[in-house]
Amino acid sequence: MADKIRCAHILVAKFSEAQQILEKIKQGESFAKLAQERSLDGSRKRGGDLGFFGRGMMVKEFEKAAFALQKGQVSNVVKTQFGYHIIKRLD
Numbered sequence: 001m002a003d004k005i006r007c008a009h010i011l012v013a014k015f016s017e018a019q020q021i022l023e024k025i026k027q028g029e030s031f032a033k034l035a036q037e038r039s040l041d042g043s044r045k046r047g048g049d050l051g052f053f054g055r056g057m058m059v060k061e062f063e064k065a066a067f068a069l070q071k072g073q074v075s076n077v078v079k080t081q082f083g084y085h086i087i088k089r090l091d
Helices: 015-026 031-038 042-046 060-068
Strands: 004-012 049-054 078-080 083-089
Touching: 004 015, 004 031, 004 042, 004 060, 015 031, 015 083, 031 042, 042 049, 060 078, 060 083
Parallel strands: none
Antiparallel strands: 004 049, 004 083, 078 083
């Protein structure tokens, strides 16, 4: 199991908005472009890229979903105290 992984995410305030964005990703739209346009997080400038992180560095719900992904895979909508995330594992 990987000690550190690299992910990008898109963070929004509403579940319905997260679902709409996820549908666009499934239809082939660019994850990075959607992150730049729609994410509330500062990582939006980097297309949602959070860089490498290890266990214990993110909130539990986010970490559990991120570490369950395979490289290139995109999560379903993940709810945390910050809002609704869509996570993509980059490496």
